[in-house]
Amino acid sequence: MRRRKPSPGEPNTRDQILDAAQQIAATHGAGHVTLDAVARESGLSKGGVLYHFPNKDALINGMLERLIERNAAAREALEASLTDKPHSVLRAMMHARDPAHRSLDPDVAMAVLAAAAEKPQLLDPMRAHIRQLYERIVAQNGDGDLDLALLLWATADGLLFQDLLALSPLDPDHRQRLDRRLLALTEELLT
Known part of the structure; x- marks a missing residue:
């Protein structure tokens, strides 16, 4: 059939x-x-x-791969609109964190993190994805301040993980102000 x-x-x-x-x-x-x-x-x-x-590992892996694909699609769409600017990968990553573009489902992220606590190798696809983003950021950096670019990325990820783990002491308005400030810093410092 x-x-x-x-x-x-x-x-x-x-x-x-x-x-x-x-x-x-x-x-x-x-x-x-x-x-x-x-x-x-x-x-x-x-x-x-x-x-x-x-098996359950394959299911968790499927959830993680779909999470990566959806977030990559949002970032790539933003990146395509920023091709005329330097550091388009990092800029797109920062813009993708805006709630209007964010496609990260915290429930999926938590399920993946919970499973990865038992089996860290389940995060291998995420490690590969992050490594690829890192290499693209390095390639676009040229003579710029790579450490600054990586600090901006790490700051954005730190805020995101605080949200995902429900650890953030920030109210939503304050969090949005920080996101806007981080995006402004990215635009200002990565010219």
Whole structure:
């Protein structure tokens, strides 16, 4: 029997499974993301889930890869609009942190981080992605102040991780002011 292709806008089975895993992480916490729970939430059989994700590690890896892809797509779209400016990769990364462009789902990030606490190798795709971004920032830096560019990036990531881990003491307005200030500093210092 041939599988029916999803209609445009309709999630495919893989996305349906990943959406279910995200929903479980958001509703019940990352520790409750199991293959059985995902099968129930997605309305698929466990065999259907196992066809796409043979184990929980593969499911977590799928969640992480989709997270990377979605964030990369947002950043790349912004980067394309900044090709006439120096440091377009770093500038796009900073602009992508604006709530209007942010596609980072904190529930997915928390599920991935919780799983990675048990198996750090699950973060290998993220390590590779970050290494690639680093190499692109270095390549675009030329004779500029690479340390400054990396400090701006680290600051933005630090604020993001505080938010993801619900550690930030900042109220939303203050956080937005810091994001705007960091973006302004990036524009000012990386000319």
